[in-house]
Amino acid sequence: MASFTMDPDWLCFTEHPTKPAHVLPAGAVDAHCHVFGPGDQFPFAPERKYTPCDASKDQLFALRDFLGFDKNVVVQATCHGNDNRAMVDALRAAGGRARGVASVRPDVTDDELAEMDEAGVRGVRFNYVRRLVDPKPDAYYHGIVERIAPLGWQVVIYFEAADLAERFDFFAGLDTTVVVDHMGRPDVRQPVDGPQFDLFVKLMDERPNVWAKVTCPERLTVAGPPYDDVVPFARRLVDTFPDRVVWGTDWPHPNLNSHMPDDGALVDYVWRIAPTDEARHKLLVDNPTRLYWAENAGAR
Numbered sequence: 001m002a003s004f005t006m007d008p009d010w011l012c013f014t015e016h017p018t019k020p021a022h023v024l025p026a027g028a029v030d031a032h033c034h035v036f037g038p039g040d041q042f043p044f045a046p047e048r049k050y051t052p053c054d055a056s057k058d059q060l061f062a063l064r065d066f067l068g069f070d071k072n073v074v075v076q077a078t079c080h081g082n083d084n085r086a087m088v089d090a091l092r093a094a095g096g097r098a099r100g101v102a103s104v105r106p107d108v109t110d111d112e113l114a115e116m117d118e119a120g121v122r123g124v125r126f127n128y129v130r131r132l133v134d135p136k137p138d139a140y141y142h143g144i145v146e147r148i149a150p151l152g153w154q155v156v157i158y159f160e161a162a163d164l165a166e167r168f169d170f171f172a173g174l175d176t177t178v179v180v181d182h183m184g185r186p187d188v189r190q191p192v193d194g195p196q197f198d199l200f201v202k203l204m205d206e207r208p209n210v211w212a213k214v215t216c217p218e219r220l221t222v223a224g225p226p227y228d229d230v231v232p233f234a235r236r237l238v239d240t241f242p243d244r245v246v247w248g249t250d251w252p253h254p255n256l257n258s259h260m261p262d263d264g265a266l267v268d269y270v271w272r273i274a275p276t277d278e279a280r281h282k283l284l285v286d287n288p289t290r291l292y293w294a295e296n297a298g299a300r
């Protein structure tokens with residue numbers, strides 16, 4: 001079996017996070033997390049841009065239980081390319097307590113899609129972050145949308161805020177449910193009501209099929225923990241679109257080079273972006289359950 005050595009400057013996740021001070025509501029979903037390998041069982045993709053540390057499904061489930069989550073949404077990470085076996089293996093082991101988002105090519109077969117659907121996959125991810133993937137033409141993504149349409153799957157999009165203007169019409173033209181990773185990665189040095197974040201709010205405002213993950217303060221921050229500079233961005237989305245936001249840890253936190261967050265502190269961060277019981281229940285329970293566990297989840 002292949003053996004992999006993680007990148008020398010890679011920061012591995014915190015093995016012993018603190019217990020959150022707050023108690024998550026029953027049924028809470030960690031709606032954005034990953035599994036990496038283990039590389040000797042599920043080899044990393046030859047075309048990957050980074051080699052992470054192993055982060056297995058068992059470690060993910062242990063974290064879920066420790067933090068007080070009920071379920072996970074496991075998102076395919078680029079280090080596994082279009083080979084979804086590690087993610088699907090995690091879904092199958094989770095006994096209905098995990099859903100997945102895959103990465104596929106337009107030539108994926110109906111049988112492959114049906115098998116993933118049966119395992120709990122409910123969407124595909126289009127990643128536009130250039131340090132992670134090589135860009136592809138729109139036709140490539142349209143081809144995938146056609147393939148998943150019969151299943152009613154969602155499309156998860158990951159992009160940098162600076163690229164939104166250029167891609168706005170394409171994203172707005174998608175008629176699947178669309179879920180945006182990490183609030184569209186705003187530059188948090190810009191005003192929360194400035195033109196850059198306004199454009200993202202406009203996308204959600206005009207397109208009721210667009211949802212946001214109000215995730216990754218540790219990735220977006222310039223100031224560092226406790227992420228005061230990111231709170232207003234997440235607050236704006238939670239306040240404006242309380243029924244179309246979800247949250248997740250992003251464990252095991254790929255590609256962070258400044259610091260590795262404490263997952264317990266990240267859970268406590270949720271109380272700052274969703275300060276009321278009602279807002280938190282929607283964010284952590286109702287919205288992700290509707291999005292990933294409802295009958296025909298993904299279809300509007």
Ligand code: 0GY
Pocket residue numbers: 076077078079127129132181219250253254255
């Ligand atoms: C994330 C973010 C990152 C990586 C990936 O697929 C990935 O490799 O998503 C990132 O480096 O910003 O969502 O975990």
